[in-house]
Amino acid sequence: MDEQPSLLSRASAEVVDLHRFFVDWFNAASADNADFRRFERVMGEGFCMVAPDGQVLDRDAVFDHIRASRATSEDDFSISIEDIRAGWQAGDTIVVCYIEAQQRGGKHSRRRSSAVFTTSSSRPTASNGDICMKPGCRCLKAEQAQDINESRVTKGEQQ
Structure with a gap:
């Protein structure tokens, strides 16, 4: 019997694959x-x-920024994803927390990130089956914002 991968493994794979993009x-x-x-x-x-x-x-605004940043590095840009874990999960929704390590132009940076994912039958073409970023906030580096969003999730607020 084929068992579907866990929500954490699907969300983790999406985080890694999206950063490859x-x-x-x-x-x-x-x-x-x-x-x-x-x-x-x-x-x-x-x-x-x-x-x-x-x-x-x-x-x-995120789409505009990403579009405008196309081909802005001379092959000196890399990202690795580390320490992926579930920050919270209920039903078909999960908060995934991870470290995003970047290298560009000889400079290294690390940021704590989190992303909210949900399964979505309306997105069958997503790279990892039917998982997509949930409406809400993907938090980069600003740990106060991450804490706020995790608090919202804990309190069950929908955005």
Whole structure:
């Protein structure tokens, strides 16, 4: 009997695969191989992101920023994902927490990130079956924002 992978394993695979897309998209040598529709398919309607400076960006602003950043690195950009774990899970929704380590131009950075995922039968073309980013915030670096969003999830608030 084929058993479907756990929600954590599917969300973890999506985090890793999405960051591979970013590396391809940002590196000039591989940007032509990156399909922006792959990114659009997994970002749920109502998606927002808390940027490292604490600014909340809606879905369109994130899309505009990613589009504008295409091929902006000369093959010196890399991302590795570390320490993926479930921060919270209920039913078909999970908060995945992880460390995103980047290297660009000889500089290294690490940021604590979290993302809210849900299963979605309306997104059958997503790279990992039917998992997509849930409306709400994907938090990058700003740990206060991460704490706020995890608190919202704990309290059961829907965004």
